[in-house]
Amino acid sequence: MPVTKVHFQPVYDQGKNLLGVFLSPELWAKAQAEISPAIDKALEELDPSTVKIPPEPMKDWELLAQYWDFQYELPVDVSCEHCGSSTQDWQKDEPRKFRLRTATLGGLANFECQKCRSRIIKKHFKNKVDVECRPYVEK
Ligand SMILES: [Zn+2]
Incomplete structure (x- = not known):
């Protein structure tokens, strides 16, 4: 049976706790343009200190x-x-x-x-x- 590459995979630790979600580089490459802004926005909400302040010119x-x-x-x-x-x-x-x-x-x-x-x-x-x-x- 050919191995189907897993592009999207929840990742669990040994106690079956969700650690995160794995995205394959191929999936990321295809979806990045749409996902990335949403992730940036969510990251800002999770941790406002990560908001990048543009340097002053x-x-x-x-x-x-x-x-x-x-x-x-x-x-x-x-x-x-x-x-x-x-x-x-x-x-x-x-x-x-x-x-x-x-x-x-x-x-x-x-x-x-x-x-x-x-x-x-x-x-x-x-x-x-x-x-x-x-x-x-x-x-
Ligand atoms: Zn003011």
């Missing part, structure tokens, strides 16, 4: 600061209209009240409020700064 911020040629100093204060959180210098807070998400040479800086997850978008112009607060929307 500090190089982009440094570039913005380096090529800054407006008459005023590059502002480092950030405040959230939505929950009222604010800081005089976002880089000095420990832990951070706001995390930098993007910064561009064009003068755009995007921060995430760590309290309510709103995005604070600062557009720096020659003689003014436009600040916009976009409350977090659950996707």
Whole structure:
């Protein structure tokens, strides 16, 4: 009788306790695209500390600061209209009240409020700064 490869197999210990589920590499390769996001989501729920926090693009911020040629100093204060959180210098807070998400040479800086997850978008112009607060929307 030919050996049929087992692609999906519950795995038990000697006391018949379920240890986990084995997926063959072939099964995983076929189903990964669909299963993987569901597993990531479930892992976050099981252990919120595993949630990956994207690193702040500090190089982009440094570039913005380096090529800054407006008459005023590059502002480092950030405040959230939505929950009222604010800081005089976002880089000095420990832990951070706001995390930098993007910064561009064009003068755009995007921060995430760590309290309510709103995005604070600062557009720096020659003689003014436009600040916009976009409350977090659950996707
Ligand atoms: Zn906030």
